Amino acid sequence: MPTVSDFIIDRVQEWGVSRVFGYPGDGIGEFDGALGRAEKAGEGLEYIRPTHEELCSLMATAHAKFTGEVGVCIATSSPGAFHLMNGLYDAQMDNQPVVAIVGQQGLASAGTATLQENNLERVFADVAAYVQTVTTPQQAQVVVDTAFRTAIARRQPTVIVLPHDVQALDAEAPQPEHWVSRSSAKPASIEITPPADEIARMAKIINEGERVTFFVGAGAQGATAEVLEAARLAGAGIITALRGKDVISSDVAHHTQQLGLLGSLPSLHQMQRCDTLVMLGTNYPYGEFMPETGQARAVQVDLRPEHLGTRYPTELNLWGDVASTLRAVIPQLTEKTDLSWQEKVAEEMVGWEREMQAQAMVDYSDGVNPRRVFYELNERLPHGAIVTADAGTSADWYGHHIRLREGMRGDLSGRLATMMAAMPYALAAKFAYSDRTVVCTIGDGAFQMLGMNELITIKKYMHQWQSPQLIIVVLHNDDLAQVSWEMRTEDANPLWEGSQNVESVDYAGWAELVGFQGIRVKSDDEAAPAMEAALAHRGVTLIDAYVSKNVPPLPPHITAEFAKNTGMALLKGDPSAVNVIRDSAEALATQTAERVKGALHIGDR
Structure with a gap:
């Protein structure tokens, strides 16, 4: 007789799921047993078990x-959950459909403070759009269906x-009875088109704009052709949010990449000079980089209605x-016949790419230039x-340096910006597209x-991949460098070694210990050969890049506050002050020289 667990596994497959990411425990033990039985029968889900439950959920999100x-x-009950x-x-903050299945102690133990028994519905109430405990066999169908349908519709x-105990009960098909729901394993359509009058208003606003x-954000995934055609007709420049980087190919000349601290000067100039802003599937959070109030007429399109009109005083919001x-x-x-705005945007981007190349070629005395590592990878x-x-x-x-061309993908933890996500993201990508190169x-x-743990997961599963090529680039600077810079630029505090120092480890040696290729990069001219060796290797490569921790992540425009805070931090006794000053001076000199060249070039024309 099939159990509730057997039924749920079948129902999950009806929703189109073929791969799950899990970690076992006694609280989910009967369900895990059913997964094992289904696998043995050749009817189960592909079960990927990394080294930690947090990796499971990050991999599911990726x-x-x-x-x-x-x-x-x-995952199992309380600790695993x-x-x-x-x-x-x-998943919540980046609007992704994820379903978590978690164990719980037996129903009779609810509220008795027994081992590993907690109120999981209360625990997950903030993060999840729907949380429900299955208490009877007939309820299982509607709970599973509602969880999937809600995840898909609400992202x-x-x-x-x-x-x-419910996991092991005999399955029961829902009957036409009072209090019993009979549900369907069909999603609600999210192909939502706003009313015709709002579409007409959107067209009118765009048609009336001159600049x-x-x-474009990650919410425009799958709409590349439509975005490009609309931009062609409107003579528009295109900016992508960081998570929307792969929606528009870098080969599109009027695509100026990202905005803000991690963005480009042409993107900043677009925002400062445009008279019409069309936000497509983005909830970009940094208002200081958006147009001045009243500068631009603005339209926003988003599937999440609560995101509409929250970042800029938009004239029209379309759900x-x-x-x-x-x-x-x-x-x-x-x-449009006058394409001067779009052409100017494209021209500025040529100068920015020249500046990024020059920044990558700066030679720093205290370690490899991390920009050089990314530049050589991108090439x-x-x-x-x-x-x-x-x-x-x-x-x-x-x-700043990775340019995703047509057919490439890229992503990271966006609004949450959690550390350590790059490794589970890479593994999830490799499981999904095992024939492709993942970096x-x-x-x-x-x-x-x-991340170091996940080399073990790679070793466990890589034999399943069509191509075993996976490249891990570790920026080895013995410092939590991003936070170190944030301490200086945001709070005018000097680097505090007690919180920022990272114990040095031979990461290439660790990879070699697990059985992978390890490559150490200790000078700038070793970066290109390392990338070539990694891409020539049909297997896993870890590139251990000994980079400088003092290369400033310069924003496209340095504000007075940025400069003032950094200066104050250094005056307060920053232990890396000498190197920071020297490396910052090198970077700023390169930035200034390239921008002067660009200005002269434009003037010559």
């Missing part, structure tokens, strides 16, 4: 991001709580998905490559959190 499918993670929280918040995580900018909304508005757009990325970045300085260099870029602090 799976949702890279595939568009629902990510599923599984609690470890899922960080990854589920990552949020949901949680199914399974008491241990139109499209600001809809980007692709169908643009398909409706495109026939009403008037093709060699193969077609279809997938790049992940962590929340530290790797995100800075990813934003994880991560700082040594994040790598020490749980």
Whole structure:
């Protein structure tokens, strides 16, 4: 007789799930047993078990991001369930459909303070759009279906709580009885098009603009063709939010990449000079980089209505998905003949790329230039490559130097910006697209959190991949560098070694110990050969890049506050003051020289 666990596994598969990320424990033991029986019968889910439950939820979130499918993670009761929280918040804050299935102690123990019994519905109430405990066999169907349907429609995580005794009960099909729901394993459509009058208003605003900018986020995933066509007709420049980087190819000349501290000067100039702003699937949080109030007429399109009109005083807010909304508005757009705005945007981007190359070639005396590492990686990325970045300085260099061309993908933990996500993201990408080259870029602090553990997971599963090529680039500077810079630039505090120092480890040696190729990069001219060797190797490579911790992650425009705070921090006795001053001076000199060249070039024209 099938059990409730057997039924749930079958129902999860009906929702199109073929792979789950889990970690076992007695609280979910009967369900795990059912997973094992199904696998033995050749009818089960692919079960990926990393080294920690937090990795399970981060991998489920990354799976949702890279595939568009629902990510599923599984854990035992209280301790395992609690470890899922960080990854589920990552899903919540980046609007991803993830379903967590967690164990619970038996129903009779509820509220008795027995071992590992906690109120999981209360625990998950903030992070999940839907949390429900299955208490009877007939209830299992509607709980599973509601969890999946809600996750898909609301782009949020949901949680199914399974008491241990309920997991083993005989399955029962729901009957046409009072209090019993018979549900369907069908999603609600999220292809939402706003009303015709709002579409007409959107077209009118864009048509009346002379300097139109499209600001494109990850919510525009799947709408690339529509965005490009609308931008062509409107003569618009395009900016992408960091998580929307792969929505628009870097080969598009009027795509100026990101905005803000991790962005480009042409993107900042677009925001400062545009008269019409069209926000497409983005909830960009940094208001200081947005246009001045009243400068630009603004339209926003988003599937999450609570995001509309929260970042800039928009004239028109449209609740809809980007692709169908643009398909409706495109026939009403008037093709612009004056493309001077778009051409100017593209021209500035040429100068910015020259500046980024020059910054990558600066020689620092206290370690490898981390920009050089990313520059050389970008120059060699193969077609279809997938790049992940962590929340530290790797995100800075990813934003500044990685150019995702058509067919490439890239992502990171966005609004949560949690450390250590780059490794589970890379593994989830590799499981989803095992024939493609995946590159994880991560700082040594994040790598020490749980990243080093995941070399073990890679070793366990790599034989399943069509291509075993996976490259991990560790920025080895013995410092939590991003936070060190934030201490200086945001709070005018000097680096505090007690909190910022990272114990040095031979990361390449660790990779070699596990059985992988390890490459050490200790000078700038070793960066390119290291990337070539990694890409030539049909296997796993860890590049241990001994980079300078003092290279400033310069924003495209240095504010007075940024400069003042940094200066005050150094005057207060920053232990790295000498190197910071020297490296910052080198970077600023290069920035100034390139911008003077660019100005002269434009003047010559």
